Amino acid sequence: MTNETFSDRLKLAMQAKQFKQVDLIRAAQRRGVKLGKSHVSQYVSGKTVPRSDILHFLADVLQVDPDWLLAKDSTVNYTADTVSDSTESCSDPSAASLSQTKTGGSPMREFKKSSKLDNVLYDVRGPVVEEANRMEACGTQVLKLNIGNPAPFGFRTPDEVIYDMSHQLTDCEGYSPSQGLFSARKAIMQYAQLKKLPNVSIDDIYTGNGVSELINLCMSALLDDGDEILIPSPDYPLWTACATLAGGKAVHYICDEQSEWYPDIDDMRKKITDRTKAIVIINPNNPTGALYPKEVLQQIVELAREHQLIIFSDEIYDRLVMDGLEHVSIASLAPDLFCVTFSGLSKSHMIAGFRIGWMILSGNKAIAKDYIEGLKMLSNMRLCSNVPAQSVVQTALGGHQSVNDYIVPGGRIYEQREYVYKAFCDIPGITAVKPKAAFYMFPKIDTKKFNITNDEKFALDLLRDKKLLIVHGGGFNWGQPDHFRVVYLPRIEVLKDAVGKLTDFLSYYHQ
Known part of the structure; x- marks a missing residue:
C-alpha cells in the first residue's frame, strides 16, 4: 500500500504521455465528453476526484488502468467529485472524511454545482490561493503578490x-x-465628458458593486448560447468567466509581448465570425500593465466598424498611468459605434472594499435599444448598488486626485514599478516588458531553463517552498506555461524580500 493519490497518478500518467491539461480538454471535446478547464485543474491539484464515467475516460485517453489511476492500492481513499476543505488538518489535508452516509448505510443525496460552471475558471482566486489559505490557517505567513x-x-x-x-x-x-x-451619475457623466465620450447623458450611466458586477450584468444581457465575444489573452479572467457563464463562447485574441503587449490586430481579425457580437479591450491592461496608444485603438475601432461589433472597454486603471503618458478612451474614437466603458474608484482612490464602479453607454445607442432594455431589466433586478459608496463618487472625482502623487517620480507606485522591473529582469531566466500603467507586471519564465511544463505547478511549488504567492499565466487564459503576474503594491523592502526568495528558488528549481 502507498500514500499516492489520484492526483499523483494522474500527473504520472500525463507525464508519460507528455500531456498537458489542455490536451485532456481537447480529447474530451473530440469525444463529446463534458470536461471543463476548472475540472482538470482541480483534478491535477488534488482538490477533486472524478466520477466514474470521467475516470474511465481519463484512463482510456492516458492508456492506464482505472483502478490504478484512482490509486485503489493506496492508503488514501476518496469519494468521487468531492473537494476537501482548505482549512482541514494541517498535517494531512486528506485526513478528514470525504464521504458521508445516512444512518443505515444508504448514501446521502449529493448536491452538485450547475453544469453552467463546467467551463468557468477564475484562478486569480483558485487552487493556488486555496493552498495559501490552508497554509495561513496552519500558521504559515504568506507574502501575497497575487491580487x-x-x-x-x-x-x-x-x-x-x-x-x-x-x-x-x-x-x-x-x-x-x-x-x-x-449626484454620482452626474459626476460620472461630467468625467465622461472630460474623456470625450460622445452622446452620453445621465441616463447612460449605471453604477455597480464594482466593475465586476457590471461585467457579469453586461454579458448576461447580451449573449445567447453559442454567441462569440473577442477577449484578450492574457485577460482579466472575469471577462472570460462571465461570458462563459452567460452561455457565450470566449474567443481569445493574442496580445503581443514583442510589441509592448498591444493587441495583435491581425489575430483579432482572423477570429471574427458570423457569431461574434463584441470586442473586449482592457486598457490600461491587467495583467500586463500595457497602455494602448491611440493608433492601436483606432485600428480596433475600424475592425469593430467593419464587422458591426460592440466595444466593451475596461478602463478601471485609467488614472494610474505613468511616464507622462495619456490614457485615451476608445469610445472617444467611435461616435458611430455602440460602446460600453467601465471604470470606478477601487484602484484610483484605494477603496476596493467599498465596491463602487460604473459603466457608461456611448455612441450609437439606437442600434442597441433592445440590449439596453436588457441592461435596465438586470439593473432593476438587483435593486441598486452600494449606496454609501455611491455617495462619495462626486467627492472623489471632483476633489484633489491623490493618486497623482503615487504615479510620478518619488511616488510609491512609480518607484515600486521602477524597482520591480529592474529587479525581475536581473533574475537569470526571467524577462519582462516594463509596465506603463496600473500596478502589475507579467514576467516571462525561460521554460527550457527550468523545464517548466505546468505553470500552476510552478506557482504551487514556489508557494510551498518560499511562502510566496503569485498567479500563474494560465489563470489569465494565457496559453503557454511561461508567464506569471506579480502585484507591485508592497513597499520596496517587501518587494526586495520577494525578489530574493524568487531568485533563490529559481537557482535550484527544475520541474
Whole structure:
C-alpha cells in the first residue's frame, strides 16, 4: 500500500504521455465528453476526484488502468467529485472524511454545482490561493503578490472621501434608483465628458458593486448560447468567466509581448465570425500593465466598424498611468459605434472594499435599444448598488486626485514599478516588458531553463517552498506555461524580500 493519490497518478500518467491539461480538454471535446478547464485543474491539484464515467475516460485517453489511476492500492481513499476543505488538518489535508452516509448505510443525496460552471475558471482566486489559505490557517505567513488590493499594503483612502461618507451615512439607509444616485451619475457623466465620450447623458450611466458586477450584468444581457465575444489573452479572467457563464463562447485574441503587449490586430481579425457580437479591450491592461496608444485603438475601432461589433472597454486603471503618458478612451474614437466603458474608484482612490464602479453607454445607442432594455431589466433586478459608496463618487472625482502623487517620480507606485522591473529582469531566466500603467507586471519564465511544463505547478511549488504567492499565466487564459503576474503594491523592502526568495528558488528549481 502507498500514500499516492489520484492526483499523483494522474500527473504520472500525463507525464508519460507528455500531456498537458489542455490536451485532456481537447480529447474530451473530440469525444463529446463534458470536461471543463476548472475540472482538470482541480483534478491535477488534488482538490477533486472524478466520477466514474470521467475516470474511465481519463484512463482510456492516458492508456492506464482505472483502478490504478484512482490509486485503489493506496492508503488514501476518496469519494468521487468531492473537494476537501482548505482549512482541514494541517498535517494531512486528506485526513478528514470525504464521504458521508445516512444512518443505515444508504448514501446521502449529493448536491452538485450547475453544469453552467463546467467551463468557468477564475484562478486569480483558485487552487493556488486555496493552498495559501490552508497554509495561513496552519500558521504559515504568506507574502501575497497575487491580487491588486491596495489597502493591505498601506495605501489609504483620501481623508476627504471618508469624511464625506461618514456625514452622509444616515441618508444612505434606503435603496437608491437602480442606476444610481443622481449626484454620482452626474459626476460620472461630467468625467465622461472630460474623456470625450460622445452622446452620453445621465441616463447612460449605471453604477455597480464594482466593475465586476457590471461585467457579469453586461454579458448576461447580451449573449445567447453559442454567441462569440473577442477577449484578450492574457485577460482579466472575469471577462472570460462571465461570458462563459452567460452561455457565450470566449474567443481569445493574442496580445503581443514583442510589441509592448498591444493587441495583435491581425489575430483579432482572423477570429471574427458570423457569431461574434463584441470586442473586449482592457486598457490600461491587467495583467500586463500595457497602455494602448491611440493608433492601436483606432485600428480596433475600424475592425469593430467593419464587422458591426460592440466595444466593451475596461478602463478601471485609467488614472494610474505613468511616464507622462495619456490614457485615451476608445469610445472617444467611435461616435458611430455602440460602446460600453467601465471604470470606478477601487484602484484610483484605494477603496476596493467599498465596491463602487460604473459603466457608461456611448455612441450609437439606437442600434442597441433592445440590449439596453436588457441592461435596465438586470439593473432593476438587483435593486441598486452600494449606496454609501455611491455617495462619495462626486467627492472623489471632483476633489484633489491623490493618486497623482503615487504615479510620478518619488511616488510609491512609480518607484515600486521602477524597482520591480529592474529587479525581475536581473533574475537569470526571467524577462519582462516594463509596465506603463496600473500596478502589475507579467514576467516571462525561460521554460527550457527550468523545464517548466505546468505553470500552476510552478506557482504551487514556489508557494510551498518560499511562502510566496503569485498567479500563474494560465489563470489569465494565457496559453503557454511561461508567464506569471506579480502585484507591485508592497513597499520596496517587501518587494526586495520577494525578489530574493524568487531568485533563490529559481537557482535550484527544475520541474
